[in-house]
Amino acid sequence: MLDLKYFRENTDTVRAAVAKKKFACDIDAVLALDEERRRIIHDAETRRAEQKAANAAMAKLPKGSDEFREQVAHMRELAAQVKALQAEQGLIEAKWKSAFMAVPNLPHESVPEGDSEADNIVTAQWGDPEAVGTAAVPHWDLPGFADYVDLGRGAKVTGAGWPFFVGDMARLVRALLQFFLEENTRVGFTEMMPPVCVNADSATATGQLPDKEGQMYEVPGDGLYMIPTAEVPVTNFYRDEILDEDDLPLYACAYTPCFRREAGSHGKDVRGLNRVHQFDKVELVKWVHPDTSFDELESLREHAESLLKKLELPYRTLLMCSGDIGFPHAKQYDLEVWAAGQGRWLEVSSCSNFTDFQARRANIRFRDKEGKPRVVHTLNGSGLAVPRVLAALLENNADAAGRVTLPEALRPYFGAEAFPRA
RNA sequence: GGAGAGAUGGCUGAGUGGUCGAAAGCAACGCUUUGCUAAAGCGUCGUACCUCAAAAGGGUACCGAGGGUUCGAAUCCCUCUCUCUCCGCCA
Numbered sequence: 001m002l003d004l005k006y007f008r009e010n011t012d013t014v015r016a017a018v019a020k021k022k023f024a025c026d027i028d029a030v031l032a033l034d035e036e037r038r039r040i041i042h043d044a045e046t047r048r049a050e051q052k053a054a055n056a057a058m059a060k061l062p063k064g065s066d067e068f069r070e071q072v073a074h075m076r077e078l079a080a081q082v083k084a085l086q087a088e089q090g091l092i093e094a095k096w097k098s099a100f101m102a103v104p105n106l107p108h109e110s111v112p113e114g115d116s117e118a119d120n121i122v123t124a125q126w127g128d129p130e131a132v133g134t135a136a137v138p139h140w141d142l143p144g145f146a147d148y149v150d151l152g153r154g155a156k157v158t159g160a161g162w163p164f165f166v167g168d169m170a171r172l173v174r175a176l177l178q179f180f181l182e183e184n185t186r187v188g189f190t191e192m193m194p195p196v197c198v199n200a201d202s203a204t205a206t207g208q209l210p211d212k213e214g215q216m217y218e219v220p221g222d223g224l225y226m227i228p229t230a231e232v233p234v235t236n237f238y239r240d241e242i243l244d245e246d247d248l249p250l251y252a253c254a255y256t257p258c259f260r261r262e263a264g265s266h267g268k269d270v271r272g273l274n275r276v277h278q279f280d281k282v283e284l285v286k287w288v289h290p291d292t293s294f295d296e297l298e299s300l301r302e303h304a305e306s307l308l309k310k311l312e313l314p315y316r317t318l319l320m321c322s323g324d325i326g327f328p329h330a331k332q333y334d335l336e337v338w339a340a341g342q343g344r345w346l347e348v349s350s351c352s353n354f355t356d357f358q359a360r361r362a363n364i365r366f367r368d369k370e371g372k373p374r375v376v377h378t379l380n381g382s383g384l385a386v387p388r389v390l391a392a393l394l395e396n397n398a399d400a401a402g403r404v405t406l407p408e409a410l411r412p413y414f415g416a417e418a419f420p421r422a
Numbered sequence: 423g424g425a426g427a428g429a430u431g432g433c434u435g436a437g438u439g440g441u442c443g444a445a446a447g448c449a450a451c452g453c454u455u456u457g458c459u460a461a462a463g464c465g466u467c468g469u470a471c472c473u474c475a476a477a478a479g480g481g482u483a484c485c486g487a488g489g490g491u492u493c494g495a496a497u498c499c500c501u502c503u504c505u506c507u508c509c510g511c512c513a
Contacts, residue, residue, distance in 0.1 A: 004471095041472055045482045052482090055494050059440040075493035242432095242469095371451085373469075 001101055001360045003375075008034065017106035020113060022323040025103055033096040040092050044085035051078045105357035107322045108294065108331040114321025120334070121321065126305070127314025129338040132396045136340035139394040140272035143402035148420075149273065161262070161270070161277040168420040172393075173280060175413035176386050177255050180282040182413075183307055184383050189253035189284055194233035196256050197224040202236040205362035207328050217259050226259040230283035231380045235362060238287060242373050243366040249288040249296060253383060255280065273387035274346065280386040286379040287364065290356065293377035294331065297353040300381045301333045304349045307384055310409040313392050314338040316345060330355040333381075337388065341395030346388040351381030394419075 007014055011027060018025050058071040112121050139145060146152065148169035154162040165173050185191050203209040203225050208216055217226040227233055234254050243250070258281050262270075269275055284304070288296045301317065308315045320332040332352040336345035356375040359365070365373040397404045404419040411417055 038472065041482080045472065048483090049481060051493085056441060058493075072493050077493090079493055371467095 001357060002103055002105070003356065003360070004034075004100070007100075007103070014103070014106065018104060020107055020111075020322040021104050021325070022115060023104050023327075026099075027103070030096070030099045030103060033092070033099050037089075037092050037096045040085070040089045044082070044089045047078070047082050047085055051075065051082050054078060101361075104327045105330050105355060107325060107329075108353070108355075110294075111325065111331050112319060112321045113323075115323040116321075117324050119321040120318045120324055122316050123319045123333075124305070124317040125315070126309060127312070127338070129314050129340065132314065132338065132340040135400065136395050136398070138272065138341040139339075139391045139398075141341070142394055142398055144420075145272075145394075145402075151272075159277070161275070163273070163276055163278075171421075172414060172419055173386055173390065175410055175415075176389060177280060177282060178413045179310075179410055180307060180383055181253065181255055183310070184253040184282065184284060184303075187303060189251040189383075192230075192234055192237070192252050192254040194227075194230055194237070194254050194256060196227050196233075196259075197222075198227055198232050198236065199224060202232055202239065205239050206232045206235050206358060207361065208232060211327070214263050215261055217261060227256060228260045229258050229281065230254040230256040231285060234283060234285045235358065235364075235378055235380065238364045239362045241364060243287065243364070243376065245289070245366050245368055248366055248376065249286055249292065252285045253282055254285075255282045257281075258385075273391045274342075276387060282383050284381045284383040287359075287376050288379065289366070290374070290377050293353050293355060293379060296377075296379055297331060297333070297351060300379055301335075301351045304335055304351055304381050304383050308335065308337060308348070308389075310407065311389065311393065312407040312409075313389070313396065315348075326352070328354050328357045328361075330357065335382075335384075337392040339388070339392045339395045341398075342391075346392060348384050348388045348392075349382035351379070353377065353379045 002014070008031070011031065015027050018027065054071070054075055058068065058075065061068040061071065112119065114120065148166055150164040150166055151160075154160075154164050157164075181191060197219055200209060200223060203216065208225070208228065216228055218224070219226065233256075234252050237252070238250075257278050259278050262275060262277060273279075284300060286296055286300060305315065305317065315335055315337045318334040318336065320329075320334060325332040329352045332350060334347050335349035335351070337348045339346050355377050359376045359378045362378075364376050364378065366376050368374050393406075394404055397406070399405075406414055406416070406418055415421070
């Protein structure tokens with residue numbers, strides 16, 4: 001949700017920004033609804049003020065008097081008018097709000113113009129994909145993979161795309177998670193273990209509802225949703241709160257399983273670990289002062305990149321173009337890791353600055369030096385998502401027998417130099 | 423799951439149908455006086471929206487949430503949520 005005053009006073013800027021984002025969104029219609037809304041608010045409140053004044057005058061009259069009875073009759077009429085006006089106001093405000101909420105966040109000036117993912121810009125590349133053995137195979141073709149990541153039994157027990165990780169593979173997942181959490185907390189992110197189900201208010205605040213409802217699993221009967229990412233519960237940690245300016249910036253990280261229906265994504269990208277319905281991810285979230293949020297985005301990205309470096313996985317960083325960043329994003333980087341066996345880049349992290357857009361929706365503010373509440377800026381990024389990192393780790397480092405030499409950084413967590421142990 | 427109690431401004435806590443956006447205290451901020459590692463006095467002290475060129479000012483809403491009764495609701499009724507206590511169940 002944009003700042004309403006800014007929206008009104010800078011419509012040309014907003015129009016240009018929306019166009020840059022390739023969003024179809026009728027700004028004039030929203031403005032017209034805003035006008036209508038303000039008119040009805042004015043009418044309803046004026047009439048309501050009359051009602052209150054009449055009421056105050058009447059409170060002084062003796063209860064049983066003729067005068068009193070007369071006033072009651074008059075006020076009965078006033079009350080009916082107020083009620084009608086307020087009903088109309090409710091309808092118009094609801095209409096306006098849904099239109100206004102459909103206006104996307106403005107892309108930052110540093111975001112390149114573009115229509116689709118083809119226009120994203122590679123801003124960095126680390127490691128050499130060519131250096132990885134050419135004999136690499138897709139992870140699902142590695143010896144024993146089907147037993148270590150048992151998609152067949154997962155399908156029996158739950159459904160397609162719900163894997164069991166077995167034996168040393170489960171251990172390797174745990175090692176990765178532990179590695180991520182240690183690295184994140186070491187640089188100042190507070191570790192959290194949030195609920196993995198959230199209510200509708202939380203899902204709305206971070207933007208999963210109403211637009212992306214079909215992507216979440218619902219818990220029938222309880223009005224809850226299984227989280228598609230820890231971003232949802234963690235960002236909502238401070239929903240409807242006013243923070244102290246001195247406490248900013250606040251950093252949190254959380255490991256959770258993530259649940260995604262992935263409706264409509266059946267196809268060639270879903271083999272093996274590339275896209276599953278439940279996966280493990282450590283998420284990073286920041287609540288920051290508006291003046292620093294774009295610097296905070298750079299440090300967030302650098303930190304996520306450092307994880308890949310320590311895992312010795314070749315990666316590249318994409319600055320997402322205006323047409324490819326999400327609805328609430330002001331600026332977004334994607335980190336893609338090289339999976340030698342598949343010969344392709346896999347997205348393992350998305351680092352985003354939502355500026356005040358998400359925080360306004362979630363009503364997260366801070367009190368500035370003058371004592372006035374202001375909306376914070378929120379950011380998040382994966383740090384990191386396990387299955388695709390795991391896929392790359394396996395594909396890039398496996399020998400013909402399926403033995404995977406692990407990067408130095410991971411060995412203490414796994415307790416061995418290679419997978420599987422012995 | 424059962425029974426009971428409760429939810430008021432940053433905190434504590436009054437307020438059971440009309441002049442209550444809400445007493446009082448604490449905390450915070452400002453000023454004054456005295457002077458010393460503080461006290462006292464006075465004042466300020468919620469948020470959102472509407473109005474206004476802006477500020478000032480004015481208006482409306484908000485006493486857990488949502489509905490209802492009434493000319494009028496923090497106050498009465500209904501539903502829900504949460505917290506606490508007791509019982510049951512349970513990793």
